[in-house]
Amino acid sequence: MPLDTRALSELIAQDDFISRHNGPSSTDNAIMLDTIGEPSVEALLDHTIPADIRLQQPLALKTPFSERDTLRYLKEIARRNQVHKSYIGMGYYGTTLPPVIARNVLENPGWYTAYTxxxxxxxxxxxxxxxxxxxxxxxxxxxxxxxxxxxxxxxxxxxxxxxxxxxxxxxxxxxxxxxxxxxxxxxxxxxxxxxxxxxxxxxxxxxxxxxxxxxxxxxxxxxxxxxxxxxxxxxxxxxxxxxxxxxxxxxxxxxxxxxxxxxxxxxxxxxxxxxxxxxxxxxxxxxxxxxxxxxxxxxxxxxxxxxxxxxxxxxxxxxxxxxxxxxxxxxxxxxxxxxxxxxxxxxxxxxxxYHGAEGIAEIANRVYRLAHMLGHGVASHGVLLRHSRYFDTLTLDGLDVDSIRPRAEKAQINLRYRADGGVGISIDETTSGPDIRLLFDVLLGEGHGLSIAVLDQQVRQQVALPDSELRKTPYLTQQVFQRYRSETEMLRYLKRLENKDLSLAHAMIPLGSCTMKLNATSEMLPISWPEFAHIHPFAPSSQVEGYYQLIDELSCALLEITGYDALSMQPNSGAQGEYAGLLAIRRFQQAQGEGQRDICLIPSSAHGTNPASAAMAQLKVVVVECDDQGNVDLDDLRTKAEQHACHLSAIMITYPSTHGVFEANVREACDIVHRCGGQVYIDGANMNAQVGVCRPGDYGGDVSHLNLHKTFCIPHGGGGPGMGPIGVKAHLAPWLPNHPVTPINGVDERSLAVSAAAFGSASILPISWAYITMMGGEGLRKATEQALINANYIAERLKQHYPVLYRGSGGHVGHECIIDIRPLKAASGISEEDIAKRLMDYGFHAPTMSFPVAGTLMIEPTESEALVELDRFCDAMLAIHAEIKRIESGEWPADDNPLINAPHTQRDLASDWQHPYSRELACFPTEATRIAKFWPSVNRVDNVFGDRHLVCSCAPIEAYRDA
Missing domain, CATH: 3.40.640.10 (Type I PLP-dependent aspartate aminotransferase-like (Major domain))
Incomplete structure (x- = not known):
């Protein structure tokens, strides 16, 4: 290795997170661009994204931080949050997550990177x-x-x-x-x-x-x-x-x-x-x-x-x-x-x-006894209990709040100070005897003379709840809630279940429209920090300055990325963001005296959530047709927008389109709707193809939701959590969601909440903040470019055997491509579902099936997949095509072949083999599967049987005993 001759000022700690996030190397990209037929990334962008919407300058974001510096800076932000003992309640309570679950589920990519x-x-x-x-x-x-x-x-x-x-x-x-x-x-x-x-x-x-x-x-x-x-x-x-x-x-x-x-x-x-x-x-x-x-x-x-x-x-x-x-x-x-x-x-x-019925009962009893001790103690000093029947929450009247508040603040205790003068206190799993003693000091002042031991003896002899209200029916009697008491057994149970699920820890998950990209470890670490994890959503603002700083910095970055003027973090899913965005439009129009506007134009290719969200917002859906190339039919759009001009509320556009292309006339489509008095909602589901290269707020959008669990690296968690914040232009800002407990500055008080907490699922926001901080504007643009390269590479490798259904005017796809299986099905009887199941034998999760077009597969590789993994997937798809040809030729029967019988399990491997193809071909079709095999847990599942014989609960102990 040659001697490092850099100047001392250059010898600073570096880690190139951008190249860790993006899978392919520069050499890989050269190979892929050659396959695509483009001389450079810039040429690919020129032939993929309409020139009239392209960003002309880089995003004005901070220079990328290293992973180490990001975590250090985020720790400084976290320290601005003060973790006080919370008795606020109102639906949020302290609890103890067993470490075996924290380490092996919450902090385990085998659990948090899987898909629905x-x-x-x-x-x-x-x-x-x-x-x-x-x-x-x-x-x-x-x-x-x-x-x-x-x-x-x-x-x-x-x-x-x-x-x-x-x-x-x-x-x-x-x-x-x-x-x-x-x-x-x-x-x-x-x-x-x-x-x-x-x-x-x-x-x-x-x-x-x-x-x-x-x-x-x-x-x-x-x-x-x-x-x-x-x-x-x-x-x-x-x-x-x-x-x-x-x-x-x-x-x-x-x-x-x-x-x-x-x-x-x-x-x-x-x-x-x-x-x-x-x-x-x-x-x-x-x-x-x-x-x-x-x-x-x-x-x-x-x-x-x-x-x-x-x-x-x-x-x-x-x-x-x-x-x-x-x-x-x-x-x-x-x-x-x-x-x-x-x-x-x-x-x-x-x-x-982990706890079982007896453990949960013990926790509930302890919570109740501590609440009863508190109530009994303060009542003995003349404090009024508003209710005699309670479980964990007391409302106390007759207290001097002005004296209590400073004592509580000094003791780092949060109580609920009610508007009616009462004081609310909610006991939880983390409350202890010493905590009750400290509460007496805060509520009654020192010298109250109450003894925890004496109170405990007293409340054991009396129950504030009538017998008629007490539970008598047993619960959690099933074997699963009785077996796993030791940590060893619990650990093995968690691992057994984890091993049954394919996640990003095993292979790429090439789901069109779902963007299963890297969820980096450094992005995930902070969600377990106490300064983020143990904060009550209604804690005083002085205790959550770190959260406010993080939310403000993330909001500013997202506004720069999207071109909008204001943002709400309240929606805690993408569909919730759609709903909140449409409500912002409706509230704005009603405030303008245009409450009659109730028509929502939605292209026929739109995500299913779009028309469902529109219906929930009491909008009437009018479908806009698409042309033969899958683009929004501008003539049909113009006709319907003008026909409904007096009642037109909005259009919902997904961009790039749900068909996976950058439609050349998106700006004109927005102009048509604006000229008819409507607003433009641009669905942010495909924002992963836009970051750093174009902004919806620039080319006509009035509002967009952002899927932080897609574009901005919050993991899918096996079906959630998600976050769907919305960005809006300035005229819609007053009509973003407000909150009754945590009012939002600049939002009209008539604008009501759409979610329980003011900032949605705030504890996962550090993930997206860290991603943007470590990527910077340059890195985010590179990620978008890489997503486009990867998708177009797959489209080119597969096109000779699987027709690519839609391409943009420049001949390229966006960040995803739709391949047409219908010709293969017509010739062989093999469906897109058969291909999806056979891909499991090759070690892959299937692409999105039959959306947005029946009989197709929609593939999105994301920027995080390396060339070797892209090739492994393409090789698998080409090998499956060769298998289909053997069915077409009659070499394998239409009712007994590797695709119809897929997936194959270890049970098949050990069975009496009667098929016209070999065990090895069934279970180990590639060298990669022979080196590292992911086994499906069960054979193909009978969906119809499951719906006709609906069973949605665990078997009781008797069933296990009978078995």
Whole structure:
């Protein structure tokens, strides 16, 4: 190695994160550009992206930081957050995540880099964990069916309201929904938002007034935000007497002590699983839950894991009832939900597996006893308890708040200071006896003379909850919740499930429209730091200056990247961002006296969430056709925009298009809509092809959502979390989402919330912040260029055997390409699904199937995949094509060949082999699979059987015993 002769000033620590993020080297790029037929990257851009939208100057972002400097700087930001002991409650509580789950799930790329389990044969681990989650919810709520998580408790309440409208015939004559005044304020705000645009009348009142109203549904809090445990059965009966459905927002931990709402006759039960081991994280991400009666199962929103069988009749798990999903039903969808909170639901389910029924009961009892000790102690000093029936939350009256507040601040304690003068205190899993003693000092002053030991003896002899409200039904009796008590057993269980799922730790996941790129370790590390993880979302602003700095810096960077003027971090999924963006448009137009504008133009190629979101915003969808090249038909757009000019609210455009090309006339399309008085919504799902080369705010966009879990490196988490912040032009800024507890500066007070927390799932924002900080403007542009090179390279390598359906005017695709399988199917009978399943034998997750065109595969390699992996994928696709030709020629029967029988499992390898092809070809078709084989856990899953025989819960112990 030659001697380093650089000047001393140049000898600084460097790590080239950009080249670590982008897979191919400069040599690789030269090879790929030669295959594409372009002399340079710049030439590729010239022939791919319309000149009239190209950025003429680099992004004005900071110079890239090294990984080490990024983490050091972020640590300085984190230290500006003060981690005080929080007793604020309001749906967010301190909890303890067992380290074995933290290290092996939350911080494990085998769990957080997997995709939604749409391909069940290589996704049996997460569905098992999610099935466990559903069982936890089913048992604790006493309901027969639960989904596999929603975004947060407030939006789950909104979904429950809409579910009641769909499921109750009374809603056809009555449009009013009752919400108990004792619900959390953020829940009420999101309900108001959703009701306003679904055409419902939302009635908020105390529960004793329910009989005054005629409603199709009612939502009760159990316990309420003030802590009161209501007589639930009386309220449910009151709702049922007038033909209304009864919904219950329940605290999951309290249901270990309180009678299950399902036992009291509830139709819908919802809430948050946050306190089952998931850190508060300044508001998220947290898995919400929704449980329903059997009659509502096919109208229930969200994903459901069900038990089916594979080709050999063995049990297999899958996502059930997928025909309900928004991408299929479009504007007729029951919801626009696209992202769940799978990773957090997994964590909550493992928390239940780790503790079991007895452990959860112990935690719930301890929380209740400590709350009871606190209440008993302060009551003995003349403090008034607003309610005599409570679980973990006390509302105290008669205290001198002016004296308490400075004592609490000195003790680094956060209490809830209510507008009505009361003081709220919520006890949680992390609370201890010494904490109660300190609370006495804060509330009563020193010298109160209370003894924790004496109080403990006293409260053991008395119970503040009546026996009629206490739980008597056993729960979590299934074997999975009883077996894994030692860390050794728990570790092995987690590893067994992890090994069943293909993730980015195994291979590229070439999903068109989903952007499964690198989620770098240095980006992921900070989410576990206490300064980010253990902050209550409603903590005083003086304690969260670090979060505000991070959010401000990230917002400024995203605005520079997109060309917009203002941004909201509140939407906690891409679909939620679509909804929030459309509401900003509607609020703006209503403020301008143009509330009649209710038409939304949507191209026929649009994402399924687009029409579903438009319908939720009470917009009427008018479809704009596409031409033979897959572009928006400008003549049809012009005709329909002018036809509906007086009522035109917006157009929703995906760019590059859902067909994977940069449409040359996007600026003209935006101008057409603007001339007719409409606003332009540009879907940010494909922003990965634009960063640093063009900006939606420059070529006509008024609003866009950004999928931080796609373009900006937040991992998919096996089906969530996601983040969908929206950028808007200045005229829409006042109409971004506000928040009832944490008001947003510059936003109109009439603009209500769309999510439970003001900044959505804030604890995962450090991931995107770190990505942008380490890439800088130059690196972000290089990432976009690399994504375009990789996609075009795959298109060129495959085009002779798989026709590329759409190309731009310059002959190239964008960051993804659609290959047409229909000619192959016509000749051989082999479908895109058969190819998808056969790819598993080659060690790959399938591309996106039949979207946006039936009978196709949409491939997106991302910038993070190296040339060797791109070639491995292309080689696999070409080998599969050769296999199809052997079927066409008659060498292999149409009903017995490697594609029809794919995927092949270890069970097949050991079976009595009767097929006309070899075991080796079936299971080890390439040298790569012989070196490192990822085995599908089950054979092809029978989807129809799973839907016809819907089973969405774990088997009881008896089933294991019988087996």
């Amino acid at each position: 389990p749409y391909q069940p044969e290589i996704s049996q681990g997460r569905p098992e964990a999610l099935l466990n989650f559903q069982q936890v919810i089913i048992d604790l709520t006493g309901m027969p069916l639960a989904n596999a998580s929603l975004l947060d408790e407030a939006t789950a309440a909104a979904e429950a309201m809409a579910l009641c409208a769909r499921g109750n015939k009374k809603a056809k004559q009555c449009n009013a929904f009752f919400a108990a005044a004792d619900l959390f304020p953020q829940t009420l705000d999101v309900l108001r938002t959703r009701a306003r645009y679904l055409g419902f009348t939302l009635i908020v009142d105390s529960t004793d007034q329910l009989d005054r109203y005629d409603v199709f549904g009612a939502l009760f809090a159990y316990p309420g935000e003030s802590g009161e445990v209501v007589e639930l059965e009386e309220l449910i009966n009151a709702a049922h007497r007038q033909g209304a459905m009864a919904c219950v927002a329940a605290d999951l931990l309290s249901l270990a002590l309180l009678e299950a709402p399902g036992e009291r006759g509830a139709d819908v039960v919802l809430g948050s699983a946050q306190r089952f081991g998931v850190p508060m994280g300044f508001g998220g991400p947290h898995a919400a839950f929704l449980a329903v009666t059997d009659s509502l199962k096919r109208a229930m929103p969200g994903r459901v894991i069900g038990v089916s069988r594979d080709a050999h009749g063995q049990p297999a798990l899958r996502m059930a009832m997928q025909t309900r999903e928004q991408h299929i039903r479009r504007e007729k969808a029951t919801s626009n939900i696209c992202t769940a909170q799978a990773l957090l639901a997994n964590i909550a389910s493992f928390y239940a597996v």
